[in-house]
Amino acid sequence: MGRAPCCDKANVKRGPWSPEEDAKLKDYIENQGTGGNWIALPQKAGLRRCGKSCRLRWLNYLRPNIRHGDFTEEEDKIICGLFASIGSRWSVIAAHLQGRTDNDIKNYWNTKLKKKLLATMAPPPPPPPPHHHLAIASSSASSPSSSSSSSHYNMINNLLPYNPSIATNQLNTPHQGMMMTMMGQQQQLLYQENMGSMVNFPNINNLIMSHQEDIQKQSTNKGIMLLSDVRSGSSTTSTVPMVKMEYHDHDHHHEEEERSMEDYGMEEIKQLISSSCTSSSSNSLWFDENKTEDKFMLYY
DNA sequence: AAGCAGGGCAACCGCGAGAAT
DNA sequence: TATTCTCGCGGTTGCCCTGCT
Numbered sequence: 001m002g003r004a005p006c007c008d009k010a011n012v013k014r015g016p017w018s019p020e021e022d023a024k025l026k027d028y029i030e031n032q033g034t035g036g037n038w039i040a041l042p043q044k045a046g047l048r049r050c051g052k053s054c055r056l057r058w059l060n061y062l063r064p065n066i067r068h069g070d071f072t073e074e075e076d077k078i079i080c081g082l083f084a085s086i087g088s089r090w091s092v093i094a095a096h097l098q099g100r101t102d103n104d105i106k107n108y109w110n111t112k113l114k115k116k117l118l119a120t121m122a123p124p125p126p127p128p129p130p131h132h133h134l135a136i137a138s139s140s141a142s143s144p145s146s147s148s149s150s151s152h153y154n155m156i157n158n159l160l161p162y163n164p165s166i167a168t169n170q171l172n173t174p175h176q177g178m179m180m181t182m183m184g185q186q187q188q189l190l191y192q193e194n195m196g197s198m199v200n201f202p203n204i205n206n207l208i209m210s211h212q213e214d215i216q217k218q219s220t221n222k223g224i225m226l227l228s229d230v231r232s233g234s235s236t237t238s239t240v241p242m243v244k245m246e247y248h249d250h251d252h253h254h255e256e257e258e259r260s261m262e263d264y265g266m267e268e269i270k271q272l273i274s275s276s277c278t279s280s281s282s283n284s285l286w287f288d289e290n291k292t293e294d295k296f297m298l299y300y
Numbered sequence: 301a302a303g304c305a306g307g308g309c310a311a312c313c314g315c316g317a318g319a320a321t
Numbered sequence: 322t323a324t325t326c327t328c329g330c331g332g333t334t335g336c337c338c339t340g341c342t
């Protein structure tokens with residue numbers, strides 16, 4: 001029945017790899033290959049390591065053409081674009097970045113890129129009138145470039161690539177919603193505004209298209225509708241985006257008190273989005289085309 | 301110079317899917 | 322068909338380095 005245990009955990013070395021161990025593993029794999037069995041490899045290679053550890057070491061550091069550090073702006077864009085589309089599927093993202101590993105990208109996102117992005121949520125320029133629904137998709141929306149030249153515009157401009165699946169009125173995935181939710185209204189404006197003019201990434205486009213069905217399947221509607229109803233927090237000072245939760249239980253409709261975006265941690269936002277996308281029968285992840293031009297809402 | 305805090309990153313952990321027995 | 326293992330993945334941990342006081 002079954003197979004033998006992968007390794008005796010009491011007798012395997014853990015912790016950082018020594019240069020000697022690296023050399024042994026590299027030599028062995030270059031000469032013999034992995035043999036399709038990582039668990040048996042360390043013994044054959046003369047290493048006192050778990051097979052999983054060997055695999056990780058090889059994939060992340062020893063295999064040829066690995067690059068570390070110094071992520072380019074181009075790579076930033078790709079990572080952000082893919083994260084917005086497919087979420088934290090680092091291996092998929094890594095597959096689209098030559099020489100990068102999922103671990104590297106994950107670390108880079110968690111330690112730098114996420115902060116970079118959140119930094120763009122710094123208090124934006126003067127607010128629109130109270131309870132004004134943001135004209136995200138509207139041609140009447142004011143141009144960010146004309147209203148401000150602040151750096152966070154440039155940042156978003158630099159980070160977010162053109163993504164054909166996020167065409168106006170077609171925000172299709174939870175993470176697109178999250179990305180939009182993470183952004184302040186001005187950033188959202190700029191995001192929308194730039195979608196038609198920024199660089200096209202064929203690889204990303206193909207990936208997004210290929211995952212679209214999968215994403216939609218996963219993104220079912222539990223009855224919670226997250227309204228990214230961006231409006232000013234007050235008429236005078238803040239422009240903190242507001243989030244309003246509405247619960248749809250068949251014929252019943254409940255509305256919860258609005259909360260400032262600042263009241264939500266990013267993880268909470270993620271949870272809100274994912275929890276609204278994990279069950280039930282509907283796959284209606286859609287944008288309401290009947291909404292007037294000057295309203296922007298994400299329905300999950 | 302010493303102690304502390306925070307950030308970065310390598311490595312580990314645990315889970316799910318699929319394969320082997 | 323049931324059980325157990327391997328593989329691959331994302332999340333998390335913990336060590337080390339750097340900068341600040």
